[in-house]
Amino acid sequence: MSGHRSTLGAAAASAVVALALHGLILRPRMLTWGATPDEAARGYPGDDLVPEASSSSTMATTLPAPPEQVWPWLVQMGGDRAGWYSWDRLDHMGEPSADVIVPEWQSLEEGQRLIAAPDGRSWFTVALLEPEQTLVLRSNLELPSGHSFDARSAPLPRAYMNGVWGFHLRQAPGDGTRLVVRTRGLSRPRRFTWPFDLMFGEPAHFIMQTRQFHNLRTRLGRTS
Template sequence: MSKHRPRAGRRSLGVATAALALYGVFLRPRVLTWGATGEEAGRGYPGDDLVPDADASSTMATTLPAPPPAVWGWLVQMGCNRGGWYSWDRLDNGGHPSAERIVEQWQDLHTGRHLDSLPSGDAWFVVAVLEPERTLVLRSLTTLPSGRPYDRFDAPPRAYTDAIWGFHLRPEPGGRTRLVVRTRGRSRPRPLTRPMDILFWEPAHLIMQTRQFHNLRTRLSTTA
């Protein structure tokens, strides 16, 4: 019986290796560019330069049934303890429902402002780039494994992630908006963070981002 164990182990390893290779070649590129055209995925966007030597990136896109000014009102009120993130609220908003309407008190946004990424307020995004009705780029600097933010762009801790989440709006015919979402990130130590990126964070971002697209589309259709 013991003679078969090494052979079975090699077979399992071979299957796992083949599955990872297929995922890397066929599925992962689609995960990272869901909904985006080749031109959208290949071009640069405001905020990309904040993480110039990124080792992770994605570009996803959708067309929304409203012009950029209408879409912008929903984007600027994002954040925990504000309008939420319009995604899976149990996962990213502490179970609190995201806003179903535009709230005037959440429409004032400026660069440098913190937007809570946790209901506790213990972690946040910083508004890094803001061009009204065109571009909103959020940046997150996180110490690993604690998940606590750090403030020095030029002096990160030994284990960290530095990432941007950018929303880019372009008017489309028929009073619609093309929304392109670009992420870029850098993390260390890379031998540990790269497997987590590929196996967890990239699929998780796809799930959350496509849900946000869906919920934004629903809200804009309802309020149009």
């Protein structure tokens, strides 16, 4: 019995150490991957849409083309449009994201919905749009279904997640673009959603966002 207790104690201690390392070292780096301290600390358009965010990240990369060439790739994003340039098997029903600029997908306006799931019951809404500078997408999801809802409706679902996914472009030296991606989210009830965010939501976003950065660089590198 004492040996069993020792094994459980060692396992519990290992779990605590792993969580501590994740929280103190890995998580801060993951949530600010590629961003400078100034980029991570500053405010961005769309932050005020989730003023009391319970989670946030700021990731960044430098792309090999000026903002006016990056912007068309962002404008045509959407599950029913060009895709998201990430892991297509996970977020685009296995269909390859577009590797060319498609003229019919270059029209975008605030309030427009971009489908995020095959059944059309989950979507992003274009919350802010400033050509060649800012694109902020908003998502309001009922949990656990993951279906979108109108944030203006009342009352709110008992369990939900509200968030923004913002793309901010700035001219970079060498005719490049500094692309900063800011996310802010608020989920309730927090006692249930916090472990999910920590163990799944944040790592999943990191994996998908870094892949999107890579694929955008690849596409722009071919066309520059």
